[in-house]
Every structure is written in structure tokens, then in C-alpha cells.
Amino acid sequence: QKEVEQDPGPLSVPEGAIVSLNCTYSNSAFQYFMWYRQYSRKGPELLMYTYSSGNKEDGRFTAQVDKSSKYISLFIRDSQPSDSATYLCAMTLPGTAGNKLTFGGGTRVLVKP
């Protein structure tokens, strides 16, 4: 079993809909949680970063962390065609060398105009 599980999708939604993405993990020691966005043929770029349970908002994006359930989510409100990308969750253990990241497999999202 992988340490971090993520539904690969693809997830297809109409423009304006809410996109809901999630990851589950098995290692309760993970403390930093991130969402990366990756456009086709590009490198991943950091979208959201949190290190505690609860919600964090940034514009149309909301990240949720539930450490008791070992479950993290990303919500995209008012989705746009430009949000079409692969979304990767990532997490790390505190004190690991360079904060090595463990990634989920990524969910491909397609927002249709």
C-alpha cells in the first residue's frame, strides 16, 4: 500500500463548478501538507501549503487537513478552464533531510467551458 493515496481521475467538471480533490495517507507523522499544480509538460508548482489541521483559504482555493482521519482536501471554487491541470498532494515529516516530499499519484482535472 502506498503511503499517500490519490484518485487519478480524470475529473471533468463544467466551468464555474466546485472541484473537490482529496488524498489519504497512512503515516501519522506527516506534518506539512501541500498541493502542487502541474500543467501538461511542465514541472509542478506549489499551490497551497499548510502544517496544521483545519482550513486555509487563498482566493478560490481552500485546503483542508484532518489529521485525525489522515485525510486532506483541496477545493477550487468557480473553476475556470485555466484550472485544467494535474493536482498533486504532497506531505513531509518534520526534520527529514531537506523536507523530502512524499507525493500522491496526482488527479487530472479538466474544466470544460
Next chain:
Amino acid sequence: DAGITQSPRYKITETGRQVTLMCHQTWSHSYMFWYRQDLGHGLRLIYYSAAADITDKGEVPDGYVVSRSKTENFPLTLESATRSQTSVYFCASSTGDPGSAEAFFGQGTRLTVV
């Protein structure tokens, strides 16, 4: 150019050949990483480096060699390429600060082994 750059962007090589993928960063980040990305597996760590001349294995190191003689460069060498090493390779860097877990990624090198 500022940031992290990888070269080449695309490479086709034959089975058994040695090939080196280059990575260069301009931020003077302490840590550098090599990942491979495959369908169904996401990003998997191959090797990482904490500083010049300090490297360590990641999750999938077999068949790969790294070196880091200078802080800004972190080349990845496939000593004898195999078809299973066909993948997209990403280099990344980070400060390694405990409160800042962000890693910055290059554009990737798409390697095909025929």
C-alpha cells in the same frame, strides 16, 4: 536565468548507453532532489543531496548515479539505460528550512529508452 533549469528537455537513447541529465539552480538552495514521474506512480524520489559532496538514496535509486561537486549543479547519470527508465525526470531544490517545506521544480526531462 533565475530558477532551476534542466537539460536536455527531451532525450532519446538506446538500451545500454550511459546518459546524463543536467540540473542547475541559481538560488543557492542547500537541498536538491531528483524525481521520476510515471503514470500510476506519481513522483518518486531517486536521489537527493543536502550539500556539495553529500548525497543519499531515495525510494528508487537502482541504476542511477548522482554527484554534486558544486552547490548549483546536480547531474543524474543512468549508467546503462534500460527501457524501464523511460520516464519524465524532475529536478527540484529547497532551502531545507524546517518551516519551509516548499520544493521548486524544473521543467522536466522527458527520456525515452529504445
